[in-house]
């Protein structure tokens with residue numbers, strides 16, 4: 001990578017999330033000395049959109065998704081914000097692997113991630129390139145938090161984790177929130193593509209990212225994705241993860257599989273459960289259970305659709321593409337700063353030893369914290385020696401390791417081992 005003249009390029013910097021990655025890098029570049037650029041297909045739109053949020057990028061590269069080599073040849077790291085990834089992601093990954101650039105994206109389209117592993121893992125290993133998918137709110141914080149718990153259990157007792165329960169709590173801005181405050185058109189369109197595309201049945205498979213069939217079967221037996229609401233030890237109602245309950249588990253199980261393979265050990269699948277916590281006292285318990293049930297039913301509908309015949313999936317996806325708002329729709333303004341969220345991981349070893357990891361974060365999880373975290377991932381991947389020596393199609397946790405966790409504090413995301 002010696003001849004690369006840029007540390008990080010943000011591709012898709014006009015998007016709801018991409019513009020905030022650019023904003024984060026414009027602050028961080030001054031602190032780190034990293035050279036960076038924005039890229040997109042429409043230079044006038046790039047200038048206008050970034051101008052609206054007060055950003056001037058040091059350089060603008062004009063590139064369409066059909067021609068990403070111009071980015072990959074110059075950058076040490078390409079941050080890809082051009083979704084839906086099922087439609088647009090592969091040429092960017094191919095160009096990065098061919099041109100020796102690390103790659104990170106925000107996809108949650110698990111069948112697409114599996115296709116990229118099958119097609120590019122070996123080539124990326126040979127090229128010494130890290131391909132790091134699913135690096136946003138899904139699945140970076142859960143993946144790193146579970147890895148931190150696993151490493152803590154190894155250090156303290158030389159034991160592997162046998163189970164991990166992860167709950168997320170969010171605090172939203174006061175006042176009425178509309179759909180645009182919660183989710184972007186880009187994310188909704190990506191959901192439609194995830195059910196429409198090839199291999200959609202893998203959408204809800206916890207072992208979707210594990211190529212070894214024997215290990216994949218063991219993961220499915222030990223840790224199926226259950227949508228039924230439950231209560232945690234603190235009395236919170238736990239609803240399925242939103243917007244989709246099927247993203248983090250596949251990533252977390254791949255992390256465990258990659259690390260076990262690296263140690264030459266047989267992977268013993270983790271029993272992993274996750275969800276969004278609806279806190280409250282005993283009085284509101286029935287109400288919270290009903291709310292949790294409604295959210296679970298929605299996810300159940302998504303699961304059923306992913307298993308339907310291809311013609312049904314394609315018809316439904318084309319209806320969803322029309323109904324859902326399109327690119328550019330999404331959260332904006334200073335209300336994004338008013339969100340905060342927490343992740344708690346309660347993990348146990350087979351011998352019953354307990355570890356708790358907490359993550360406390362500021363900013364809208366999907367579109368502000370995600371953008372800052374991805375920006376920091378770009379800076380870390382660009383720095384020699386900041387991340388483990390691994391290459392291939394990696395998860396956020398295997399690509400980054402826990403050594404640079406304190407770097408995410410700058411992005412408003414703080415990891416700690418609490419007990």
Ligand SMILES: NC(=O)c1ccc[n+]([C@@H]2O[C@H](COP(=O)([O-])OP(=O)(O)OC[C@H]3O[C@@H](n4cnc5c(N)ncnc54)[C@H](OP(=O)(O)O)[C@@H]3O)[C@@H](O)[C@H]2O)c1
Pocket residue numbers: 011012013014015016017018040041042045063064065066081082083084085088106107108134135136137138139184185186187188190191326327328329330365366367370
């Ligand atoms: N996992 C997470 O936590 C998380 C969080 C946020 C977003 N995401 C994912 O990230 C992706 C982006 O989301 P978003 O809300 O930011 O989407 P968005 O607002 O629709 O932005 C999409 C970007 O892609 C660009 N683009 C589209 N087609 C292109 C082409 N042919 N060539 C070059 N650029 C092209 C658009 O450029 P133009 O402006 O020129 O159209 C825009 O910059 C989605 O897949 C979403 O699901 C994931």
